[in-house]
């Protein structure tokens with residue numbers, strides 16, 4: 001079988017990975033699908049993209065993915081995005 005090589009924004013995985021943690025810390029936050037996607041989109045627009053070349057289906061460990069240097073930036077972007085969505089939810 002031919003290997004499928006894909007281009008992927010690594011920040012996207014980081015954002016989805018940490019989104020639930022950020023939502024869990026705010027009991028007032030809406031956790032519906034529209035708000036979750038809005039928060040992820042806003043956060044990703046604030047973060048610099050980090051494109052990587054990957055093999056489709058390959059498994060990457062969470063630890064390798066969530067390097068400390070990105071973690072703080074992703075948390076800050078998600079927190080700011082959550083505030084923005086809370087003020088003006090689209091659901």
Ligand SMILES: [Zn+2]
Pocket residue numbers: 030031032033034035036089091
């Ligand atoms: Zn909502």
